[in-house]
Structures are given as C-alpha cells and as structure tokens.
Amino acid sequence: MTDLTRKTTIAGGIALGLTMAGSAMAQDTTIRWALHPGAEADAVVNYFAPKYEEETGIRVIGEILPPNQLRDQMSIEAIGGTGRWDLGYHSPGWFGSFADHVVDLTPYIEEHGFDVNAYPELVVESHMLSDARPGEIIALPTTPAAPMLIVRRDWFEHPDEQEAFEAEFGRALSVPETWSELREVAGFFTRDAGETLAGETLERSVYGWADALGAGAGITRSFIVVLYSTGVSGWDEDFTPDIDNPIVVEAADYFVDLAQNTAPREAQNWGFLEGLEMFRDGRLATATMWPQGVGTVEDEAGSAAGNTGYAPLPMWEDNIAGLTQGTPFLGGGGVFIFDTPNSEEAFKFLKWMLQDNEIEWGKQSEQFSTSGHFASEELRNLRPYYPDFLPAYEQVLESVFIRQGIPEYGAVMWNGTTEFITDVFSGDLTAEQAQTRWVNEMTSAFRRAGYIE
Structure with a gap:
C-alpha cells in the first residue's frame, strides 16, 4: 500500500x-x-x-x-x-x-x-x-x-333585508364597523320562528350575535375585547388604574344589553369555540370567531359555507386611545x-x-x-x-393587546375582568359598584407588590 x-x-x-x-x-x-x-x-x-x-x-x-x-x-x-x-x-x-x-x-x-x-x-x-x-x-x-367578527354575508346582501334595515335605521345595512352598529344589526336580525328572513319563513329562532358567555373564561374572553376596545389599558406607567374611567361602565352596560337581548340563552354555557355550529347551521347573523373555528363555520354541510364574511372586531366610538378597530387579545x-x-x-x-x-x-x-x-x-x-x-x-393581528408585563397581570386584569363582568351580567352588582371594587382590589395588589406606596 x-x-x-x-x-x-x-x-x-x-x-x-x-x-x-x-x-x-x-x-x-x-x-x-x-x-x-x-x-x-x-x-x-x-x-x-x-x-x-x-x-x-x-x-x-x-x-x-x-x-x-x-x-x-x-x-x-x-x-x-x-x-x-x-x-x-x-x-x-x-x-x-x-x-x-x-x-x-x-x-x-x-x-x-x-x-x-x-x-x-x-x-x-x-x-x-x-x-x-x-x-x-x-x-x-x-x-x-385572536378573535374576529363573522357575518352571514348573504343575509346582509339580501334586498329585502337591506330595504327593511335602511327604513328602520336610516343607513345602509353593512358589516358593522363600530360596536354601536353591531348592536343595531344584532337587534335587527334577532327573530322568532315563524318570522321571515332573507325571503324564507324561519322554522327556528335566529339570533343577531353570539360569543362565549359561559362562567369564568367564557364570558371573560368575550367581554375583555369590548373593554380593551374602549382604549382602557388597565393601569398607567405609575400603576394608577385607568379602569375607573366612566367608559368602563358604558362598556359593561352595552355588553350586558347585547348579550341578554341578541344572543341565544345557550351561549351562557359556552366556552372557547363553542356555539359556532349555530352559525354554521343558520341560527346566527353575526358572531365572534377565533380562527381555529373557521373550519366549523365553513363546513360544507352547513348553510354558512360560502356565505360568511370576515372582518376585524368593531371599533368603540369615542374610545380614549384613538383606536380605529376593535382590540382583541392574542x-x-x-x-x-x-x-x-x-x-x-x-x-x-x-x-x-x-x-x-x-x-x-x-x-x-x-x-x-x-x-x-x-x-x-x-x-x-x-x-x-x-x-x-x-x-x-x-x-386583526395589527390591533391586539398584550397580556403580560407584570407577573400580577392574571390576578389584577384577567381575574379582575372575570369578577367585574360576572357580577354585572348576573345583576349581583351594578357596573359602578363592581368598578369601585375592581379599582380598590387592583390598587391593593399593586401596593402589596411594591409598585406603589
């Protein structure tokens, strides 16, 4: 070798x-x-x-x-x-x-x-x-x-519905861009069995809007996007709560009215992604949907397939942060x-x-x-x-709020939102009473953590 x-x-x-x-x-x-x-x-x-x-x-x-x-x-x-x-x-x-x-x-x-x-x-x-x-x-x-708004596009575009809506509200029927427009649309489309919708007689009731309203995480997920859409952030750089703003009471009263008068009673048992079958089957005119649910909504066996419109969550008019669309969490x-x-x-x-x-x-x-x-x-x-x-x-991803920053976020903001909206929704407290309690509890938590004296 x-x-x-x-x-x-x-x-x-x-x-x-x-x-x-x-x-x-x-x-x-x-x-x-x-x-x-x-x-x-x-x-x-x-x-x-x-x-x-x-x-x-x-x-x-x-x-x-x-x-x-x-x-x-x-x-x-x-x-x-x-x-x-x-x-x-x-x-x-x-x-x-x-x-x-x-x-x-x-x-x-x-x-x-x-x-x-x-x-x-x-x-x-x-x-x-x-x-x-x-x-x-x-x-x-x-x-x-992050969640978004879905609508039954074919209902919004039906000539009979467009004519009736404009006669009642003085504006064209369109995908809601503000929460006040959503309330009008949701009320308009909430109908009982036997009434007519898009030229057909309803065999079952139809509801104008729905989101998860189950106790705990369900209703918190639903309300907190309305809360943040008002421009509230929870607290400022000095750890002074901004949830004492009157706009928080307005948002709570709005949400309770929307949920109790335009959503199905079943929604009060729904958590994450539940209830989208109702939209799929032609029982909802609008709904809040997380992207994981798009396959359910577009199931070819349902009436919503090919008839669904997608949009960011609506803007809260006169919000305190100059936001131009709804602000969901990620x-x-x-x-x-x-x-x-x-x-x-x-x-x-x-x-x-x-x-x-x-x-x-x-x-x-x-x-x-x-x-x-x-x-x-x-x-x-x-x-x-x-x-x-x-x-x-x-x-949607261009306008979301951030859920961290301090270790106490979950306790003071997420759990605080849960307690606030649960008591207002049930009628146990007025929005003003629940707001005062929340501000006091948040301030006490910040004092215990050493952020304020």
Whole structure:
C-alpha cells in the first residue's frame, strides 16, 4: 500500500467514524415537547416530528396534555428541574411561572438566522418579549390567535333585508364597523320562528350575535375585547388604574344589553369555540370567531359555507386611545425552550419547522401569523374561503393587546375582568359598584407588590 493510499484510507476511516459518531449522536437525541391540544399539536405529532427524524435522526416527541393541567404540570417539572420537557407551550399570560426556567433565544436566533421580522410587531411584543426578562427573546410564536367578527354575508346582501334595515335605521345595512352598529344589526336580525328572513319563513329562532358567555373564561374572553376596545389599558406607567374611567361602565352596560337581548340563552354555557355550529347551521347573523373555528363555520354541510364574511372586531366610538378597530387579545400559540442540554437542538428543530418549512406549517396547522403566510398564493388557494379570511385576519393581528408585563397581570386584569363582568351580567352588582371594587382590589395588589406606596 502506498503512502497516498494509506493516507486516503485513514482519512476515509476518520470521516466515516465522524459520520457514524454524528449519526449515533443524532439517534441519541430526543426532544420532548409539552403541547396544548389542537391543530398545532396534531401538526407536530403527525407530520413534522416524523419528517424531522427522517431527515436528521433526531427524535421529537410531542406530549399532548389536558388544557386544564398543562400549566401546572409544566410548572412542577420546571421548578423541580427534572428536564422532562425541552419545549413547552407558551401562553403570554403564563410566563411569570416560567421566567426563571427558560433560555434566552437571542444567541440561537443570531447564529441560526431566525427571522423575527417575519411576525407582526404586536405578535413579537406579545409572544417573544417579556418585561420579566428584559433584553431577551423568551419564546417563539407558533399559532398565536385572536378573535374576529363573522357575518352571514348573504343575509346582509339580501334586498329585502337591506330595504327593511335602511327604513328602520336610516343607513345602509353593512358589516358593522363600530360596536354601536353591531348592536343595531344584532337587534335587527334577532327573530322568532315563524318570522321571515332573507325571503324564507324561519322554522327556528335566529339570533343577531353570539360569543362565549359561559362562567369564568367564557364570558371573560368575550367581554375583555369590548373593554380593551374602549382604549382602557388597565393601569398607567405609575400603576394608577385607568379602569375607573366612566367608559368602563358604558362598556359593561352595552355588553350586558347585547348579550341578554341578541344572543341565544345557550351561549351562557359556552366556552372557547363553542356555539359556532349555530352559525354554521343558520341560527346566527353575526358572531365572534377565533380562527381555529373557521373550519366549523365553513363546513360544507352547513348553510354558512360560502356565505360568511370576515372582518376585524368593531371599533368603540369615542374610545380614549384613538383606536380605529376593535382590540382583541392574542391567545397562546407559542413555545419556549427550557434550560436543558437539548436547548439548541430544540431551537434548530423549531427554526426548521416554523421558517424553513413556513408554508407547510401553515398548511398543516391551518393557523397563520407570518408575512409569508399572508402573502402565499399557495395558502390562499388552499381553501375556497381563505381569500376572504386571510386578509381580514392579517388586519386583526395589527390591533391586539398584550397580556403580560407584570407577573400580577392574571390576578389584577384577567381575574379582575372575570369578577367585574360576572357580577354585572348576573345583576349581583351594578357596573359602578363592581368598578369601585375592581379599582380598590387592583390598587391593593399593586401596593402589596411594591409598585406603589
């Protein structure tokens, strides 16, 4: 054997050894992800995890947990330092529980070229940044979602309905752009069985509007978007509550009137996404819909398929912040990386899934949040209703409120909203009484936390 042959053989052996070592290392790496049930989880478990293992040899195991146990289980494992999960579901209002247990993603973003600017500014602010870890990027968006308004377009465009509405209200029947217009439209379309709608006699009652009104999270999700649409933010930079503004009482009285007089009684038992079957089946003229529900609304077996219009939530007239459309909150749909030995490998998987396969992620999860999603002709052509839905949803994401900032947000704002609107809706307290209690409780919480003296 010549020296050249010997050197080539040795070099080949070293290269083979390195390849085998790398392969063995990949096969030994398992990334574990605590997932919230839904389209995101299904896409990870059924499509992206197997594909990534096929391409890299690295296993990704998605563990789908019950929604009511997810936060507590992740907290227990994180605080205990068990390393059970490398990735965890990120809901912005939860971050205070995990602030000490996740990695700063900034170095990984810079090294691997993750494009933060692909996301709308408010999605970045809500899902990637936190005052609890200033100067860091603490999570990535996966399927952030915000509610929007849907309407029965064919009813709005029917000549009989247009004529009757203009005769009653002195303006053209159109998709509501303000909450006061929504109240007029909802009242107009609320009809009993036996009455006529769009030229047909109704066999069942039709309601003008609906959203989740179930106790707790249901009614809170529904009312809080009206509250924030008034321009209220909760408190200012000095931790002085602004929920003492009279506009909060106006919003509460409006909401109770809308819910009790134009929504079905069944809505008072609804939570997230419940009740959209009623819209699908021709029982609702308008409704609030989270994007996860678009498949239900457009179910070909229902009467709403192909007849649904999409729009941002209405603007509150004379709001105190100069807002030009309704202001919903941005739901969960994020992922953070726990401080484990697999943190960089976990980030590389996320970058591969969310950006290297950006359009495929949109197709598989059927949730959209990046400029690439909204510009994609392939995605717009994926469903017959996407050309109407996607532009409207892109506009929704331009005006959302942020659910974090201080660890006490959940207690003072989310829970405060729940207590406020629940007591007003039930009649246990007037809006003024509930408002006074809320201001006092928020102020006391800020004093205990040391924000004010």
